[in-house]
Amino acid sequence: MKRVMLTVAYDGTNYHGWQLQPNVITIESVLNEKLSDLFHEEIRVIGASRTDTGVHALGNIAVFDTEARMPAEKISYALNQRLPEDIRIQNSREVPLEFHPRHQNSRKTYEYRILNREFPMPVYRLYSHFTYVPLDVERMQKAADYLVGKHDFKSFCSVNTVAETTVRTIYTIQVEKTNEMITIRVIGSGFLYNMVRIIAGTLMEVGRGNMEPEQITDILAALDRTKAGPTAPACGLTLVSYEYEDGIGY
Amino acid sequence: MKRVMLTVAYDGTNYHGWQLQPNVITIESVLNEKLSDLFHEEIRVIGASRTDTGVHALGNIAVFDTEARMPAEKISYALNQRLPEDIRIQNSREVPLEFHPRHQNSRKTYEYRILNREFPMPVYRLYSHFTYVPLDVERMQKAADYLVGKHDFKSFCSVNTVAETTVRTIYTIQVEKTNEMITIRVIGSGFLYNMVRIIAGTLMEVGRGNMEPEQITDILAALDRTKAGPTAPACGLTLVSYEYEDGIGY
Numbered sequence: 001m002k003r004v005m006l007t008v009a010y011d012g013t014n015y016h017g018w019q020l021q022p023n024v025i026t027i028e029s030v031l032n033e034k035l036s037d038l039f040h041e042e043i044r045v046i047g048a049s050r051t052d053t054g055v056h057a058l059g060n061i062a063v064f065d066t067e068a069r070m071p072a073e074k075i076s077y078a079l080n081q082r083l084p085e086d087i088r089i090q091n092s093r094e095v096p097l098e099f100h101p102r103h104q105n106s107r108k109t110y111e112y113r114i115l116n117r118e119f120p121m122p123v124y125r126l127y128s129h130f131t132y133v134p135l136d137v138e139r140m141q142k143a144a145d146y147l148v149g150k151h152d153f154k155s156f157c158s159v160n161t162v163a164e165t166t167v168r169t170i171y172t173i174q175v176e177k178t179n180e181m182i183t184i185r186v187i188g189s190g191f192l193y194n195m196v197r198i199i200a201g202t203l204m205e206v207g208r209g210n211m212e213p214e215q216i217t218d219i220l221a222a223l224d225r226t227k228a229g230p231t232a233p234a235c236g237l238t239l240v241s242y243e244y245e246d247g248i249g250y
Numbered sequence: 251m252k253r254v255m256l257t258v259a260y261d262g263t264n265y266h267g268w269q270l271q272p273n274v275i276t277i278e279s280v281l282n283e284k285l286s287d288l289f290h291e292e293i294r295v296i297g298a299s300r301t302d303t304g305v306h307a308l309g310n311i312a313v314f315d316t317e318a319r320m321p322a323e324k325i326s327y328a329l330n331q332r333l334p335e336d337i338r339i340q341n342s343r344e345v346p347l348e349f350h351p352r353h354q355n356s357r358k359t360y361e362y363r364i365l366n367r368e369f370p371m372p373v374y375r376l377y378s379h380f381t382y383v384p385l386d387v388e389r390m391q392k393a394a395d396y397l398v399g400k401h402d403f404k405s406f407c408s409v410n411t412v413a414e415t416t417v418r419t420i421y422t423i424q425v426e427k428t429n430e431m432i433t434i435r436v437i438g439s440g441f442l443y444n445m446v447r448i449i450a451g452t453l454m455e456v457g458r459g460n461m462e463p464e465q466i467t468d469i470l471a472a473l474d475r476t477k478a479g480p481t482a483p484a485c486g487l488t489l490v491s492y493e494y495e496d497g498i499g500y
Contacts (some may be wrong), residue, residue, distance in 0.1 A: 009371040056373050076369070086372045119326070122261040122336045123306050123377055125487070146269070 006062045007091040019050045027105040034082040039068040047100035054234035061101045109240040110185035110199035117180040129236035135207030137177045143148040143206040144173035146216035157192030256312045257341040269300040270498035285416040289318040292431030298351035304484035309491040311351045359490040362450040367430040379486035387427045393456040394423035402474040407442030452479035
């Protein structure tokens with residue numbers, strides 16, 4: 001038996017997120033189905049990030065075990081032949097049998113994109129959140145800087161979170177504007193449920209002038225979800241990459 | 251009565267192109283329907299570029315006449331309320347009654363995008379053409395330079411073209427690569443049917459080494475469609491802008 005790691009890219013628009021659920025199509029359900037077809041055995045993948053409905057990925061990670069003799073490197077090609085065009089394996093390789101994509105230290109990169117102009121632009125609508133309210137990127141960056149470091153992010157996660165601890169470390173947050181597209185790029189050791197979308201929603205409140213950058217400190221200290229801004233819509237969020245400390249990853 | 255000019259952006263994925271046709275949904279049919287609803291009179295738009303099925307636009311131009319008293323500048327807002335989210339008016343304004351979007355001198359900008367990497371990336375699939383064959387951008391630019399200027403582009407248009415003359419002027423062509431995305435940006439006085447897609451298909455042949463840049467001169471001279479490369483797929487093409495000489499336009 002061997003354990004295989006897949007780097008999985010997808011357009012989340014037409015899926016009910018990553019995680020297996022009854023009666024809906026998810027990324028996980030499609031991967032399980034197509035891998036089981038390919039190898040004529042029951043395959044169950046384990047995902048690194050269980051992205052929500054509508055969230056996109058350039059490099060989510062999944063692992064699975066198989067008895068198949070196909071070299072791990074060839075699996076990406078064989079699987080892509082069977083997958084719908086909105087899911088594409090970017091890489092496949094063998095990893096140690098004890099490798100678990102959520103129990104290993106890793107560096108995760110997410111991007112939240114906001115189209116900020118007078119009217120929506122149709123070709124960007126599926127991969128960014130649109131707002132015509134002018135956002136001040138410098139204020140957003142200033143607010144973002146208060147989030148960098150090791151903090152208790154209880155105010156920045158869904159109240160439904162069941163994590164053992166809400167302490168996480170953010171390495172960097174960059175807020176950049178290219179033409180009319182604002183990109184919030186967040187790199188961290190791990191993220192709580194809805195954390196990046198709540199960060200994006202809060203930075204937008206700062207950007208439009210409803211909050212001051214300095215308030216971030218108080219919001220963090222409050223440990224209270226209601227103090228932060230709203231959860232920004234899913235379509236603006238893209239999981240860019242998972243990098244594992246031992247060099248495994250996208 | 252007044253004549254109103256619309257700057258129209260759309261995602262062409264779900265439309266049978268611009269032009270009105272029986273039994274299918276086109277950009278023109280949707281605009282006619284929603285404008286007629288809005289003004290309670292029969293409205294027929296005239297488009298500047300009759301883009302093909304699957305081609306996108308950031309700024310196509312349409313004009314129509316109306317008896318409505320709504321100020322022209324407000325029409326964009328009112329119409330966007332009624333349009334599906336893959337069509338969005340970017341600007342509306344009054345133009346002289348004799349203004350015709352295809353009979354006026356204008357400068358048109360098109361972009362053809364090619365994703366050039368090992369595997370397709372789902373989030374780019376609707377707005378670029380994918381190829382894993384490595385393309386040499388410098389060779390493509392060298393070939394493109396032979397197309398700049400006033401030429402008879404008979405070799406670079408569909409054999410179905412009914413244009414009176416196949417002489418056109420290309421002002422500039424830039425071939426640029428950012429990460430794994432190649433963008434061919436063509437600016438000209440006018441384009442024949444399928445011309446930009448045939449240019450893109452031909453430059454790709456040069457980029458992969460099947461043709462030499464210098465051959466472009468012979469292809470132009472041949473006045474024969476079969477000498478140029480294939481017509482590149484529609485999804486890679488975006489009509490970026492129309493700019494009219496008198497300052498009217500997007």
